[in-house]
Amino acid sequence: MAGAMALALANGGTFTLEWTHSVERETWRETWQVTGDDRLQLTGAAVKGSGAGMEPGPGGHFEDGWWVWVPDLPPVPRLTLAASGETPSAWTLCAAKCVELGATSGAPIEVAPCGDESAEQG
Template sequence: MAGAMMLALADGGSFTLEWTHSVEREDWRETWEVTEDHRLHLTEAAVKGSGAGMEPGPGGHFEDGWWVWAPDLPPVPALTLAASGETPSAWTLCGEDCTQLGATSGQPVQVAPCPDAG
């Protein structure tokens, strides 16, 4: 795949995804883990402020300047991140290291578990 980037996470591995909300201009952070059946499970979400589409979920509490909660959502096979180049920030994906995704206009970025990782 031309221009593809791979970040391999073994089952049970986790990563964070952080960005600035395009309308409210507030930081948003999600923590994901790779399940044993090679899916992605959102274990925690956090926002620096509130506004349109940014209300903390049930059980949300204020911690170190962030509204933090544990979404009750089923695991998903993959994430698709838009890459418009028009938002206030790139997506920052951090596992062992951090990398910027979708900072410039281009094809959406697909984040999915790699069954052969680990």
Template structure:
């Protein structure tokens, strides 16, 4: 598996370690949320989560610590085959997906966005 994820029809190369980040602004609390994912064995594994504040649905997980303005923790979740992101166009920010480069997704209303691991030729 090479370092690539598909986000809809877009193939995005990954940074070192086959990792990418997904960042957005929480729709109710208006605070930043960031997740770091790793691609391994055709699956996505959440390796770190971070929030800028706390509130409705934004409480830091067990073992969280405060660093550089973020509450950071390591979620205990099983790897998943894909992520599905809503694209209502009604949230305060787009989804910001960063691998080797960054792209904003779902700022306008549309179909849900599927993020999944892909082969080096950009195919899921």
């Protein structure tokens, strides 16, 4: 992906992504695991409220003010995060520390395992 900023994550590590839904203005959070085959596995999702496009998945339950569930999706090689600068919040990625991404308009941000040699550096 030409012009993209790339973030590489260590095998076996976990991270969270959190953002504010652009329409409903509710907080959304996902937990990801870097698998041994250089993929990213979504291991949990949570949303602070509900609304259009924000329904909890199957098995969702209410816990500490969040709708929480475990999505049943296959692993992916990478995530591409849009960076329009027009949304109510940046993406917050937390691994060893937290960093805000995409708060201003710019190239997409790619999140990929370290072993994913196809991720462009930018």
